[in-house]
Amino acid sequence: MRAFLDLRQAGHDPQMFMANGVRLPNPEVPVRIATLRAGAEAAGCRFESPRDFGMGPIAAIHSAEYLHFLATIHPRWLRIPGAAAEVIPNIHPDRRAVNYPKSAVGQAGYHQADTACPIAAGTWEAAYWSAQTALAAAEVVAGGASAYALCRPPGHHAFADLAGGFCFLNNSAIAAEWLRARGMRPAVLDVDVHHGNGTQGVFYHRSDVLTVSLHADPDRFYPFFWGAAQERGAGAGLGFNLNLPLARGTEDAAYLAALEVALGRIRAFGADVVVVALGLDAHEHDPFEGLRVTTPGFTRIAAAIAGLGLPLLVVQEGGYMQPALGDNLTAFLRGLA
Template sequence: MRAFFDSRQRRHAPARELHNGGFTDYAETPARAQSILAAIGGAEAPEDRGLGPILAVHDAGYVEFLQTLAERWAAAGRPGDAIGYVWPVVGRRPLRLDRIDALIGRYSFDASTPITADTWTSAYWSAQSALAATHAVLDGDRAAFTLCRPPGHHAGADYYGGYCHLNAAAVAAQAARNAGKAKVAILDIDYHHGNGTQDIFWARGDVFYASLHADPATDYPFYWGHADEVGEGDGRGATLNLPLPQGATLDAFRRAQGRALEAIAAFGAKLLIVSFGADTYIGDPISAFRIETPDYAIFARDIAAAGLPTVIVMEGGYAVDALGANVASFLSGF
């Protein structure tokens, strides 16, 4: 299986994040990528397909904000990484605000996703890696893997959070649609719900979004991912959320994933994007499922049995020492 990654994706390296009421070391470190690359034997560098495929998913004002935030933060005399501290209450009227703190609040939803001088570069090449894997599959490969670091599924069309800035899975799905795939499905199997991906395709009937994840009644991102969220308008019925309790093991995970794959088959998808998070691992420091390393090969085989051309997009996974083995297990099973 071909794999894609650009070395510039390592540059994004915030010093700290706000977690559970205090500052702590940033969990989504460049070491994650190194662990995966060492386990899978490296990856190809993607070509640069430009901003067009990103702007097909993300708001142009938001993209310009990401490109310039670090410079504007420094110009305001702020040291260190850019972190927000104020967000608008839901339902407040939109305002044109130029102060950098207000803009961060406008375009983000948490304080755990700092932006550095290198964030845009790393996020841009993460999206390009996803596009490379997508085009490999569109050109005839059965499957391809993209090491998206930083990850993407929490990023919406015009907001970032959850360590995510550009939504690589959504960019990949839209690229497949633009290439002529009539129906595309996204299967999100990260520990956390992919709120950004859901929001991007919420009112669309051409991209099916299925997610199994920790119950948002107890886990981040809390405000998305409940079972009654099914889409609206043309997208009504094209969103399927299957929340699981903390402590879920392989059997529960496979049952939920089986339901998702049945729904994807009924939808008639012609290409599958898998948002794969290894933070479902029993030893993950910020998650609470009980998936073991050999289990990843088992549910990868279940996905492969669907027989769809598949792009595997890396999302979370923060037990760095075990991350490479977990990813290699999943890819070998697939």
């Protein structure tokens, strides 16, 4: 399988995030790149560098206002006397239809959903090339083959104008829209342990892209406010979003049963290409401890998805540092074969 990676993604090196009111080391670290790359190469992937598709495909998903914010906020933030080295908001609006402030602090609160998406000097460049990596793999998939995009930072929590959960640009949504614009009918299948709330939000009112997410039940798990089964889309998009929340600790057999429901919906949609938002954090030993999928379970998950018989664009989402991380990617990619 062809695979893509741009090493400028390593320039994003977040130092912290907050959980339960405690300042903790950020788990979305650059070393994930080397571990995931080794896992993909063990499955037979050979990496290529992406070409630059420019801002157009990114701006087809994200607002110009938000993209300007991401590209300029860090140097503006550093002009605040005593500001920290990373952009981390301390105030958020209670609704989006409010004043758009000139203040860097206010704009950070408007465009960053939580404290898990700090912005530093290398963040914008890394996010930009993460998106270009997804687009390069999408170009292969448009030709009828499958491909893997090692995207980091991940993207599925990013809305059109809102970062969150380690995510800035929604790589899976950008790739899906690029494929749709070329006459394809994409479905996004998100198998990350966390609900793909940003991807859902991007396409929630649309019927031309199907969004499906299997994830730990958000009643007691991030992102909390999105991911319930009753969220089915709205307006023209009603019936084109499927959430399959799973009980904490769900193991392989129950996960695979839910996956069959997801695959049935993709078949009913008539998709001719699938963007797999691949989170390896559903693993039993992932630090977030949401689900209990085993390493062999990832092979079975991939084999079931491959059973659709469609070109697959595998976009890396979550999966954090633990001994089995690379092995889990190897298992998944081998399962596709």
